Each structure stands twice: as structure tokens, then as C-alpha cells.
Amino acid sequence: MVQEAEAIEARALEEIARAADPSDLEEIRIRYMGKNGDLTRVLRSVGKAAPEDRPRIGQRVNQAKKTIGEALEVRRAACEAGGESAAGALDVTLPGRPPPLGSKHPLTMIREEVTEIFRDMGFSVVDGPEVEWDYYNFEALNIPRDHPARDTQDTFYLGSDIVLRTHTSPVQVRVMEQQKPPVRVIVPGRTYRHENPDATHAFTFHQCEGLYVDKGVTMAQLKGDMTYFAQRLFGGKVKVRFLPDFFPFTEPSVQYDFSCVACGGVGCRICKQTGWLEISGAGMVDPAVFGFVDYDPEVYTGYAFGMGLDRLAMFKYGIDSIHMFLENDLRQLEGP
Amino acid sequence: MVIKVPLSWLQAYCDVPWPVDELVDRLVLTGLEVDGVEAVGSDFEGFVVGHVERVDRHPNADRLSLCTVDVGGEFLQVICGAPNVAAGQKVPVARVGAVLSGGLEIRKAKIRGVESFGMICSEAELNLSDDHEGIMVLEAGAVPGQPLKDILGGPETVLSIDVGTNRPDCLSLTGVAREITALSGGELRMPSGGVDEAGPPVDDLASVRVDAPDDCPRFVGRVITGVRIGPSPDWLKRRIEAAGIRSISNVVDVTNYVMLEMGQPLHAYDLDRLAGRGIVVRRAGEEEAFTTLDGVDRTLDGEVLMIADHETGIGVGGVMGGLNTEITHETDRVFLEGACFDAVRVRRGSKTLQLQTDASRRFERGMDPELQGEAVGRAAGLIAEVAGGVVAEGMIDVRTPAAPDPVIRLRVSRVNGLLGTDLDRDETAALLRRLRFDVRPDGVDLEVRVPSFRRDVLREVDLIEEVARLYGYDKIEPAASTPPRDDSAEAREREEALRGRQDDQRRLRDTMAGFGFTEVVTHSLLHPDLNQLIDPSRPSVMVDNPLSPELSAMRSSLAASVLSVVRWNANRKVRDIRIFEAGRVFWAKEEGLPDEPEHLCIAVTGQRHSPHWDGPPGAFDFYDLKGLAEALPARLGLDRVETVPYDNVDPLFDADRTGELLADGVRVGRFGAVAHRVLDRYEIREPVWMGVIDCGVLFGQASDRKAYRAPPKYPAVERDLAIVVPETVTHRDILKEIRACSGDLLEAVELFDVYRGAQIAADSKSMAYAMRFRSGERTLTDTEVTRLQDKVLRRLVSRYRAELRS
């Protein structure tokens, strides 16, 4: 009887698979599981079997009933959905049911890419407050209250001693206060400038600051490390150039550029025909800054650099307006 | 600060051995940022000097004049529309065939019935400036018929150089020239401060007293008598205008000319309007009233440095002179001031007056204390040349003793140690000498005397920067650094903690994106009313100087700006929205910096998934949100995640549809339907589901060290239990009882059906649970499981009036 039940199950499943519409399925159900159905008949005859065999046979027959029932349900759902033709062939070209495609924000993606590269280079990733003491944002970075450099960093104030940080550099000072060299950190984060937004300006930026202090750190290393970073992010052909610049917290200070990632340096619209993309500032940590954190500048030297994550994301993902980042147009964010 | 450098003027002080492009590249590589290169003027083909013989009214047009112009023995009839044209003027004339800067070619024309044979030009038409108010009037000495190029010069190239705050020495033409000679090795031709002194001794004419020597370490004065105030000669006018300064009068133009040339701001006073013919340098009194040259009445305070005569203020030191002593057409004797003011004092004055001038910007950056005598002498000589008059004998020079030039020891080993270069002592010395530092070898090192015009160089490291930029950053060979390894346990723990936090933040975003959510990033600044709307009990962190009221508070929740994103997109017909933001919120504290906890905000509106041919998807509902909210902490490794009713009031949510999320008994966040009053404020019409989670708590509870369990050894027994309970009984109530009665043997319990309707009493519902029992030590017997099941049922019956559903 067990064999019989198994044979009935196999036959039923085959017929179910070939059924074209719900009425076929109903016929099959009656044929096997109706009052006089094949399987029902077997089930009734279980009582005639030897008592010690009955549980085993009963179980197998019940299982067959369940399997056939489920197959009927699944097939019925498929038929009703209309995905299959009368001949039972699936139209594989009909649209599937896609899961909603989530996405991370380009600022998140660039931050993760950048931190990944620096982590590989042995940098730790640290953090600090966005609402910051004037002391950390300016004074301890060698920008006293009456320094003209404050004019170039238009600042939001919250009282006389508190600002919205204008750069992520204050975290440098916080880290050096907490930790003796060697220090090798990056600080990705949000910064603020008191600027009315226009086509190329925003009042919120996302920066990533880097700091490396140890014995024997040189400007040549700064150049080498920035070149490694640039090539990891944009490919092995990218070159780095340093131009003299001025920041109160580094000396010497440079502006660093990457060769244009769009045209390879021959000149195009993105690099304004110069072949170079201005990235940000960098330099050797000014001894005055070491003075604020009790590092001996005769023993230690260090380099520091900044970079605008918004700008890097624009170059990396082909975004042409800084306002895309905080506009949150889902038609754009949901994927290129 | 951007300065404009006309190349032909620059070449008066140095040779430029390169084409413009190359000059620009070289300047940029050594640290002068060239913002732009602009062409001014032209060859003036077909333009000549004309003498206006007579001006008649056009017979058919009131506004037009009919001019007869002598262009060198030839008389042209020219129609002119400018109101300032007058007989006797020397003017630039475009003859027939000449081309204006806009590309217009001058032709013989009939204007209102009268023929015109040329055009009298404005400065704008000559591409000299933006001035198209009236025609340009040339100096009286110009000869009719003379080519205009002879007077105005040929086409001019003007560089715009953005000079950094650290390089005040480059805020002048001679400063830029000095920089160029450092690159070229060429000669620097400095203008002379020597002057013919033919007048009476200056001390007989004027006096200077400095009462605030800290604010004004040096004050130099000269007097020129018998001047005739009038327009400047064309060469002077043209140079300062090409450099971006408007011509005013010959004497004032000279002061500006010398400022542009040498970097020293100068001021000319009408000596006869100075009470007591004397100058006193002092601080302003509190609330002292003063009218500056621009005609604005101002109130000063003790922070401001005042230049005064013996009665009243006549100028704000280093910022702007006063209206009361300005040069007028009646001025006969000029007192010329050239001072060295303290940078901080000028900056305070400029801030107090909210007024920045070409002078104040230069003083704020630091002035060369040796420049004043030269500059005042140079200007006095030029005034005598262009305005007549004689220069009084001698100059007034009140100064605190000049500090000797600083001498800095430069260790060549330090140069190479900081830069990573391999320079020797003599190469280093040669670079500094080109920059006009006085360098002496001292053993293996150098002793460097810093000239007065480079007072930004104070330390060894400043000299290293000078070496680096002249040597060329492009010559520094890149070298990779080796990451240091700190083997202390403290360093390892610190790194572990930092990495853990980074990884948590990343997993959070990956998980949300994996759940099909789009990440948004919004501003941290918003209108304080929005903070109030969502979190009324919390005071906002306010900005003192916001860009607008809409951006005056730091956000105290993410909900406000995330709802703005929902509205913004809904307005653009994006109806199905699933977004999240992870970011900081700002909570004020009694004192000190605010707290900046990190939050996650989830928002959903619209359908569960995009429409499909298979049938409608159904609207997103509370249980979709709950499933998500609970799946997130579970995905991050939190145990025992559950939702309980929220008993307090959270104004963000609809009170009846708010759940509180617990993980291991700790509150992690809340979620629910956004309250109607909030949605109304945003004019959002569709229901919005939102969840707010405190990432700090979430990460604090999270653990990525999930232990795997061995597969079970003994079989499980499954039982279903369908009961009917009053509506007031919650799923959680029932679960609690099932768990309490079954103890460790209950492996899993799942709600598989909730039914209301036929056969069920009106205020009741049927709940069906599938329970799975298993022991880790033996095979469970049927009776044992039945006993447990009965116990559960009895408990539910007694506690919740449950009935077994048949």
C-alpha cells in the first residue's frame, strides 16, 4: 500500500505540473482526493492492513495527501497569476517582482572609500564635535582672534567662545592633547562656513582631515602618501602636484592638486582646461601648534592635509553640482 | 586680497623674460596665485586725438550735439549723444573704419538727417574701463591728429593676483617685481624716494605728536606748498585705472599710485584745514563722532586709532581719512602722511567701522617699518611733478626705535629633515639670497638676516618654507611613509574601539540600504519652530549670526529635515518613499558644548513595493514598519528585540500608533505613524511611517561576536494552539504566558493567524500559535508536551478569559 501511495503521489504531481488552468486542477483534486479519489480509496483501506503496519502506512498516505494538496495550491496560485500560457510555458520575459533597491548616499560612499584607503595606510579614523570651542577651531591652530585669516573662514558663532567648526582640523588638536606621538589619524566630518549658497558655494561641507606626527616625518612623505591615496581613489595614472599656499597651522603650506581625472591632464571643461583639479591644502604641522599640545618640535615633525569629500565625490561619481548632495532628490539618489 | 598688476607698469621695475603664460605658471609654482589674465585697451587703429572746435544743437534731436572736431588740420562733423561734450575739450575720436571694443565698425552715417563722420568715445568704448557714462576727456596737452596709442599706450595685459594674508610684501608692483627677480635672477629697479626740497623747513609748517606709540610705531610727514589741484595726466590716470582705482585728482591719484607701486598707504590732508597745523595720533574717545571721506557719520570707541589735529579727529588710522580735511580744488598746501600702524589696531578699527579699504587691508597684514620715508618722498616728488608746488625741506619722522633685523639660524640638516630633500649648505644659501635675505655661512649651517619687508619670516621653519618654494615643490621626490606601530595595549584597545564604531556605522547603513532604503543627508540647520514642533520640551541650540531664520537653529531631531525630504519629493510626484538618514542631532546643555548624539531616522510612505502586473502591492502599514524596526537591531547582533506600547506622549507620533523598541530590555528607539498635526505643518497628505533610533544605544548593545549553536540532537514536537481572547489582550500578553509556562523546552513560538469575524464574538479575536518544543537532552514524549500545552491553555483561560477555538 505504501508503494501504491507513492505511485499515486508521483502521478498526481506530474498531472498538476501539466495543468493549464484552475479547472484542470479541480479535476485532478477530485480524481485523487475526492470522495472516491484514488488516494482516499487507499486511505480507507489502511484499516485492512496488519495492525503493526497501520501507523507506518497511515503516515505515508497522509504525507502524500499533504504533498499533493500543497502542489495543487502552488500551481493554482501560478495559474491565477497568469504567468504561464495554456501550454504551461513560463514567459520569462515578463517583469519580475524586484525587491526595493536601497542605496547609500554618495557622501557616505566617498567617505567609506576614503576611510578604507587610509585605514589600509595605517590611519585611525577619529571624530570630534561639530559645535566646537573657538579655542580648538582657531586659537590652538595658530589663528588668534585678530588674525586676518579669520576673514577667509566666515564663521557661525554660538556665543563668543563657541563656533560651528569651519574645518575638521580642531580634531587634530583634540587628538594630540589625548595622545603622544606617533599619531596617524584621519577625521571625516561635517563643517560649516557662513556663506550664502550659490552655484558653487554651500554653507555645509564634508571634509576629511589627516594628521601624521612622528620622528622624521617629511614633506616628501606627504607627497608620496597623497600620491598613493590619489591613485587608489582615481587610478594609477593620477599625479599629484604641490603649489605654495598659506595656512596658519602648517609651515610650509601647500595647495595640492590631482591631475584631472576626467581628461587625464590634457585639459577639459571639468579642470577648466588646466589639466589639474584643486583638491585642498596640506603642509607640515606648524611648531606653534605643537606648542599648544606640548609636543617638542625638535623631536617630532608631522604632516597634515585636508580634503573636501563633496569635491571628491563630484569627481568620482560625475556629479556636477554641489547642491545635489543635500537636495535629496530621490529620483537621482536612488541610483545612476 | 586681489591686486591688479598691469604688465607694462610692472616692467618699469623688472624685466619679464617670459611670455605671459609662462610668467603666470612660474608665479603660481612659487606661491603667487594668479586668478586671471585680462587684456585692456587695444592698438587703437584709426583712433586719434580730436579738439572739439564747436558744439551745436542737432537740428532734429534735442539730446544730440553736432560737433566740429579738429583731428589735425582736418575738420570732421561728428554727432555725439554724451551730455558732457564741450567745446575746447581734447577727446578720443574713432574715425571712419575704426573698430570699437564691442566689434562695431565706425561708418559714415546719417543720424536724424545729418551726416556724421566718426565717433567721440567713452572709456568703455575704448575697452579701458566699464565707464560709459560720458565721453572720455583727454589731457589738455594732447595734440589734435596724434594717434591715440601715443597717449593711451598699446594693449595692456593685467594680471589679477590673489595675495595670501602671509605675504604683505607682495601687495605692490615692486613687491611682485621683487618676486619675479628672485625667479629670473634679474635686476630690481626700485623707485627713488629722493626729492628736490625747495620750500621752507617742514618743521616750520607742521608738527606731529604720537600719543599712542604702540599703535603707531612710525609716522612720516612731508608738506608740499603751492599745489594746483586738477585732473591727473593721462599716464597716471591710465596706470591707476588699469590697476582698478578710479582717478579723483592729481594729488589723491599720486597717493594711490605710490600705494600701488610700493605698498605703503598714504594720505593727503589739506594743511590749512588742520587746526594748529599739527597732527596728534591717539585713541578715539568713547562714542566720538566722526565723518569719514565716504560721507558716512560714524561713532567710534576706544579701540579705534584716531588721527587728529589739535581740535578734532581727521582720520581713522590706517582705514580712511575724514571729510573735514580732504583735498579740494582750493587746497594750496598738502600735508602728506605715511605711517606704520599696528596690524591689530587697524583691524579693530576696520571691524568697528565695518569698513575695509585698500589701506586697511594692507596694514592688517603687517607693514614694512622702513618703507614710510621712501614712499612719502616718492609721492612728494610726484605731486610736485603733476600738481606743481614745491616740497618743503626735510621730513617729519616720529618713530619708536626700530628693532634690529631679526637674525635666524638655519640648520641645513633641519631643511632636509623637514622637506625630505638633499640640499647642501651653499645651494640653500643661494636660494635665500635670490629672495634678498642676507645669508652668512656659519659652520655647516647658515645665519640669515631678514630684511624689513619680510617681517612674516620669524622662525627657522619660515625660512625652510622660503627655501622650499623657491627650490620648487615639484622637485621634492615623493616617498611613502611607513605606518608606525604602537605596540602598547592602550593603543590596541583604542584602535579596536575606533574600528568597532566605524564598522557599526557602516553596517547600519549597509543594512538599511539592503532593506531597500535610500540614504539621504540633510542640513543640520533649520528653523527653531521645527524643533519645537517635534520636540517641544527641548531648547534649540541657536546660531548667533544665521544666514536666515530658516537656518538659525541646530536640529534637535532628524525627523524635521527627513520630513522636508518627504515633502520635497512628494511635490515632485515621487509617491513611494523609503528613506533613512543617520546623523547627529544637537541637544543643548546647561553649559559648555551641546551633546551630539547620533540618530537614525527611517521614513516610509506609499506602497510596499512598486506596482506589478501581478496585482496591487498594498499600502505600507504599521507592521511593515515594525518588522523593519525589529530586523535592524537583530541584524546588528542585538538579542531579544521586541516592541512595547509607548505610554508617554511623543508629539512626533500618533499616540495610538506608537511602539517603543527594546533590545535586551534597553530602549533603543520609537516608531509609528507621524502625527497629523506634524504632517499638516509640512503639508504632507499621505500617511508617513517613521522610526527614530539612538545609534549610540544601538551600537552600545550591538555585538558582532555571535556564537553559533550546534544543530539539535533530538527531535522537536510541534503543536498548534488556537484561542479566542478579548480584543484587549495583546499578542505580547499571550507570548509572555506561553513562555512562562513552557520554560526551556519551548524552542520557538510563532503567531500564524489572527482572525475576527463570523463565529467569533464581536469584541474578541482568534489568535493561532505554532509552538515548537524540544529538549537538548532527550526525546520529548507526547504526554509531556500535551501537559505543557494544557498548562499554557489553563493559564490563558484564567488570566485572559481565553477559550480554545474548536
Ligand SMILES: [Zn+2]
Ligand atoms: Zn580635465
